[in-house]
Amino acid sequence: MTLIGFGAQAEQEKVLKQDEAPPPAHEQTDGYRGIEDARIMTVKQALTMHQGASVSLRGNLIQETGKDKYLLRDKTGEVEVLIPEKVAGDRQVSPDHLMSVSGTLEKKGDNVHVVARRFLKE
Numbered sequence: 001m002t003l004i005g006f007g008a009q010a011e012q013e014k015v016l017k018q019d020e021a022p023p024p025a026h027e028q029t030d031g032y033r034g035i036e037d038a039r040i041m042t043v044k045q046a047l048t049m050h051q052g053a054s055v056s057l058r059g060n061l062i063q064e065t066g067k068d069k070y071l072l073r074d075k076t077g078e079v080e081v082l083i084p085e086k087v088a089g090d091r092q093v094s095p096d097h098l099m100s101v102s103g104t105l106e107k108k109g110d111n112v113h114v115v116a117r118r119f120l121k122e
Contacts, residue, residue, distance in 0.1 A: 015061075015088050016070060022060040022095035040100070044076035047112060049105050055114055056102040057081075058122065062095050069113070072101060080113040082106075087116050098122040 039056045046055040059074035061081070068088070072081045081101055093099060102118040 015083070015092055016064055017092055017094045020094040020096035022062045022073065042076040043072070043074050043079045046079060046105060046114070047077065051105065051107040053105045054102070055105050056100070057114065058098060058100050060095050060097065061093060061099055072099070072114075081116055082113055083116045083119050087119050091119070091121065093121055 040058050041055060043057060043059065046053075046057060049055060057072060057074065057079070059072045061070045062073050062078075063071040065071055065080055068082055068084055070081050070083060071078050081103070083101075098121070100118070100120045100122055101114065101116050103114045103116040106113050106115055
């Protein structure tokens, strides 16, 4: 079991627990959430945005890719998300948890990722 964490308590409290498998991409759905639905975009839409654009995504963190970096997947694709320790706090999530991530799109050559400003479990 691979666990992911932040801060001094990284060994005890992990952000991404690997206790549940994420749902298949084609099955990732969510219910009506009112006005917030208008602000949420898909990964595919976010990847077409310009450098520095504000993005709001909903999907599953399926893998740790580096220090504070995770792969977020929705039904349209995947994007790397940087979740700084100050944003993650002591929250823990599993790959089967639907997450809402808002942040800034960073593009440098072929490297594209989102720097999270907000990170919530749906």
